Amino acid sequence: MAYSVKVLDHYENPRNVGSFGKEDEGVATGMVGAPACGDVMKLQIKVGKGGVIEDAKFKTYGCGSAIASSSLVTEWVKGKTVDQALDIKNTQIAEELALPPVKIHCSILAEDAIKAAVADYKKKHVDQAAG
C-alpha cells in the first residue's frame, strides 16, 4: 500500500499524542471503533471558557491512515468552539490526507471521534449546570 506524503508525515510525527486526566477541568473524551475492526481512536478535548477547544490529544490503535486522521483532527479542532468542531467532515479529512477508497473509514472514524468527544463534553456540561 502506498501512503500519501501527508499520511506518512502524521504517522512518523504524530501531533498531540497523549492523554489528559479524565477528571481534569473541561476535559471530554471520545472513544470510537473496536479492536475487532482493527481500529480504536481516543480523542480528548480540553474546552475553555466560551466552549472553545484549547487543546486536544489522541491515541489510536489502527493503521497508518487511522493514526494520521486522528493526528490531523487534533490540529483542526484546536481554537474552534465545540459546535464549530462538529462541522469537520470526514470528506475534508480524506481529501487533506489523500486517503484511498479503502481507507475512507479511517476519516469517518475520526469524524465520529470528534462527535463522541463533543457529546461527552455537552453531557458533562449539562450535568454540571444541573448539579
Add this chain to the structure above:
Amino acid sequence: MLKLPIYLDYSATTPVDPRVAEKMIPYLVEKFGNPASRSHAFGWETEAAVEEAREEVARLVNADSKEIVWTSGATESNNLALKGAAQFYAGKGKHLVTVKTEHKAVLDTCRELERLGFEVSYLDVQDNGLVDLEVFKAALRPDTILVSVMMVNNEIGVIQPIAEIGEICRARGIIFHVDAAQATGKVVIDLATLKVDLMSFSAHKTYGPKGIGALYVRRKPRIRLTAQMHGGGHERGFRSGTLATHQIVGMGEAFRLARLEMGAENERIRMLRDRLYKGLSDIEEVYVNGDMEQRVPHNLNISFAYVEGESLLMAVKDLAVSSGSACTSASLEPSYVLRALGREDELAHSSIRFTLGRFTSEEEVDYAIKLLHEKISRLRELSPLWEMVQDGVDLSTVQWAAH
C-alpha cells in the same frame, strides 16, 4: 554493511540460488530444443535434462521419477490433484475433507468442487494450529473419496501429522493429497513410507525459479486423475503443454541442493529463528501463533498485543515481512489462519510472520530485534488499548462502538 530492507519473507518466495540460475541459463539460448522433439539431437538433449531434473525432484522425497508430473507451480498441482481425483473417482462418492487453515489454492479449488456438486468438510484445527486426529476421523464418511491436508502451513509453519492421517486414509481406501509447497527442503519427506497418494511441490519456495512445480502421483497403488489441461498429451496425459526446460532444470537443481544441504541449513536457520524469538520475547505481551515444537525452523509468527498489524508493518519498513492481518482490503479481516486458531481479533490483527532462509544472517536478525523493540514501544505509546490495559481495564468487558 547491512543492506536494507532485510528480507524475512522466505515463505512468500525465495531468491533463486545462484548455482541454480547458472545451471538454467544454457537452456534458454543454446540448449533450446523441445524435449518432446524425438527426431533430433536438440530434443534428445533437453529431454535428458528434463528427466535428470525429474530424478532430482523424486530423490528429495524418496519417490520414483515416473511419479512426478511437471506443472506450473503448487497452485496448479493442487488444482490438478483435487479436481482430477474428485472427477475421476466421483462414481465412488462425493465427499471431500480438508482443513480451514489450508492455502487458498486448496480452499478455493474445494469451493469450485462444491459448485460442481461435491460436498466438502472444512475441519477446525486446535489452538496450536494442528489437526486433531479424532476430529479428523469423525469427519470421514463412507462416501469420502479425497482428503487434502497441507504438510507445512504457510503462515504459522506448523507441521501437520501427515503420517497418521495417511494411515487412516489408506485403511479406508480414501485418496490423500498433501500440499507440500512449504515443506521441501525444510522437513524430511519420505514417500516410500508416507501413505500419501498425491503431493504438490513448488520450486520457488526452495530457491528455484517461479512458474514451475510438480505433482507426485502414486503408482503403487495406482492413482488416476482426470486431466485438467488438454493438448499434446505431455506428461503421460496428466498435463499437456510444452515443457519449460530451463524452469524444470532449475527446479531439479534447487531440489538437489535442498537434499544435500537441508540438514546443515535447517540447523543454522533454527539457531537464527531461536535467536530472533529470544530477542523478541522480552517485549511484554507477545504471543507465538502455532505450535513451537511441530514447526519448521524457518517460521516465527508472533502477535504483538495492542499494536495494529498494518501500522506495525509501516513502522518496520526496513524489514520485508508479512502481516497476518489483511487490513489493506476493505473488509479489514484478520488472517483466516489465525482466526482458525481461535486468536482474539486484537491478536490476529497484530501478527507478523517472519520467515528466515538460506541467506539470512545473524546481523540481520539482530537488526530486526532492535528495530522491533523501538517500534513496538512507540506504537504502544500511541495505542489507547495499551493505555487501558496498563490502567487495569479488561478489554473484553468494554462496550465497543463497532463500525
